[in-house]
Amino acid sequence: MSKGFRRIRGVHDGLPDMVRRWRRIEEAARDVFSRYAFAEVRLPVLEPTALFVRSIGEATDIVSKEMYHFVDQGGDDICLRPEGTAGAVRAWLQAGLSRAGATRWFYMGPMFRRERPQKGRLRQFQQIGVEWFGVAGPVEDAEMLAMAHAFLHRLGLDGLRLEINSLGCPACRPAYRERLVAWLSERADALCDTCRERIQSNPMRVLDCKVEACQAALADAPEMIAHLCGDCAAHFAGLKEALGALEVAYVVNPRIVRGLDYYSRTAFEIVTDRLGAQGTVLAGGRYDGLVAELGGPATPAVGFAAGLERLAMLLPEEPAECPDVGVVALGDAALPHALRAARALREGGCSVLWCGGGSARRQFKVADREGVRFVAVIGEDEAAAGRLAWKDMHSGEQRTLTVDEAIKACRAALRSTARGIASRP
RNA sequence: GUGGAUGUAGCUCAAUGGUAGAGCCCCGGUUUGUGGUACCGGUGGUUGUGGGUUCGAGUCCCAUCAUCCACCCCA
Numbered sequence A: 001m002s003k004g005f006r007r008i009r010g011v012h013d014g015l016p017d018m019v020r021r022w023r024r025i026e027e028a029a030r031d032v033f034s035r036y037a038f039a040e041v042r043l044p045v046l047e048p049t050a051l052f053v054r055s056i057g058e059a060t061d062i063v064s065k066e067m068y069h070f071v072d073q074g075g076d077d078i079c080l081r082p083e084g085t086a087g088a089v090r091a092w093l094q095a096g097l098s099r100a101g102a103t104r105w106f107y108m109g110p111m112f113r114r115e116r117p118q119k120g121r122l123r124q125f126q127q128i129g130v131e132w133f134g135v136a137g138p139v140e141d142a143e144m145l146a147m148a149h150a151f152l153h154r155l156g157l158d159g160l161r162l163e164i165n166s167l168g169c170p171a172c173r174p175a176y177r178e179r180l181v182a183w184l185s186e187r188a189d190a191l192c193d194t195c196r197e198r199i200q201s202n203p204m205r206v207l208d209c210k211v212e213a214c215q216a217a218l219a220d221a222p223e224m225i226a227h228l229c230g231d232c233a234a235h236f237a238g239l240k241e242a243l244g245a246l247e248v249a250y251v252v253n254p255r256i257v258r259g260l261d262y263y264s265r266t267a268f269e270i271v272t273d274r275l276g277a278q279g280t281v282l283a284g285g286r287y288d289g290l291v292a293e294l295g296g297p298a299t300p301a302v303g304f305a306a307g308l309e310r311l312a313m314l315l316p317e318e319p320a321e322c323p324d325v326g327v328v329a330l331g332d333a334a335l336p337h338a339l340r341a342a343r344a345l346r347e348g349g350c351s352v353l354w355c356g357g358g359s360a361r362r363q364f365k366v367a368d369r370e371g372v373r374f375v376a377v378i379g380e381d382e383a384a385a386g387r388l389a390w391k392d393m394h395s396g397e398q399r400t401l402t403v404d405e406a407i408k409a410c411r412a413a414l415r416s417t418a419r420g421i422a423s424r425p
Numbered sequence B: 001g002u003g004g005a006u007g008u009a010g011c012u013c014a015a016u017g018g019u020a021g022a023g024c025c026c027c028g029g030u031u032u033g034u035g036g037u038a039c040c041g042g043u044g045g046u047u048g049u050g051g052g053u054u055c056g057a058g059u060c061c062c063a064u065c066a067u068c069c070a071c072c073c074c075a
Helices: A016-035 A050-055 A060-064 A085-094 A138-154 A174-185 A193-201 A212-217 A229-246 A308-314 A332-345 A360-369 A380-385 A402-415
Strands: A046-048 A069-071 A077-080 A102-111 A126-134 A161-164 A264-271 A280-286 A301-307 A327-329 A352-353 A376-378 A388-392 A398-401
Touching: A016 A102, A016 A126, A016 A138, A016 A174, A016 A308, A046 A060, A046 A085, A050 A060, A050 A077, A050 A085, A085 A102, A085 A126, A085 A301, A085 A360, A126 A308, A138 A161, A138 A229, A138 A264, A138 A280, A138 A301, A161 A229, A174 A193, A229 A264, A280 A308, A301 A308, A308 A402, A327 A332, A327 A360, A332 A352, A332 A380, A332 A402, A360 A376, A376 A402, A388 A402, A398 A402
Parallel strands: A327 A352, A327 A376
Antiparallel strands: A046 A077, A069 A077, A102 A126, A126 A301, A161 A264, A264 A280, A280 A301, A376 A388, A388 A398
16 A cells, blocks of 8 residues: 555546546547537636536535635635536637527536545546537427437447436426425425425425335325426427437436426436446436526526446446557667667557567567567667568567568558457467 | 445455465566466565554554445535
8 A cells, every 4th residue: 555645535546447438438429429410618627616606506505515616816716617517508608609599519527526425426527518508399308318328328338227307497396396395294204304304405305315214105295297387298298209209218207306496397317226326327407597597598408417437337348459569679789770660660550569678588578468469579680681570479470571561561460450459369 | 414344565365462474466587589378586564544452463442544335415
């Protein structure tokens, strides 16, 4: 166990094994999202604290307890973004795009929340987010879900479940909320301590309490989905119809809730049972109230975000890429020729490992450990002749080639095998 | 913020309160111009940290820190 500096709590070092998975996820996202004509944006990690205070509200203690925020040397109250949507709305408004019609954006990057770490929950984590500004219809919600589905399908993930719900709108939710609070208050005795407190602080959350006794008591609790206004009911019906047309499988889960008021209508989660208590892999929905809340013109919008770390945990290991060629240099006199040969091979498109000098045996062991396909041996004889000894590590066959011939041999071999998954015999 | 579990070599793990070990990895050798296998040798530890009990603590007690899991919260 190393002394000295250690990483701070709740953050992870992205070592090569992990970065290979991240990259696979990022590449899938870029490819799938661009087929749906979404454009990538890269937004600041630092934002004014007030942006999130405004979007999240003071209702919960998220801002005071779970955001990294500080006053900088200029006296500005700054924070590390805890999520992507508010910053995207801010950037979209600041760029004047609210007059430009619907906008389709996606982004990926680190987010920060000062929570107690646990499985699938870090203090610095990465999200892939998608926002679609200026569209109001259920068909767009379905498109969003189809895109999320395609993304996860591209990653080869199975055993996932899409759950959808409707959260209503400012026209129908307040009345429902009152009805729910009244219903819960009558049955408070049957609920756990935390739920009793939640009746006032966050009544919707009672519905997805994890305590079994609560779930039993809540079996007949009123659900938003049964109390939607006409417009919301029509929207939800339209969503289900479009999902049916797209053959995207889903289940309606009336207990999906959101903590904040700017959410409306469609809410969805894609969950797995393979990650313990943090099983939501992708979540999103409609936030028709947020743009106005942040000072822009009333603008409907829908989006989702997925956690890169959780997705990575569901993915199989990604094999490391092996170098194509190991260069073995023997003797000081051959060194200049060997160095130039390595560079020439790289310029020719091969990935080349310098085996580090020393005995031939040692350098071959390095080459073998790294899984190279070929070894180029350059000693005094080869240097004098302007050639190299070219050994195929699979067959063991060795011959004398010029550098140009070696490049050709290397390229030919890599065309016929899957690059980067050099199999060891 | 609350609760539980766990901290011994780079990694995975042993060690009745009585000399801190093994396997893997790494380095070297058997082979100073040829890899995998095998064999031989070697590097590497304030047992997370700080106190306490004891003739003696990796082991028992207290505190603290870290990791993991769950609760809370989940934008």
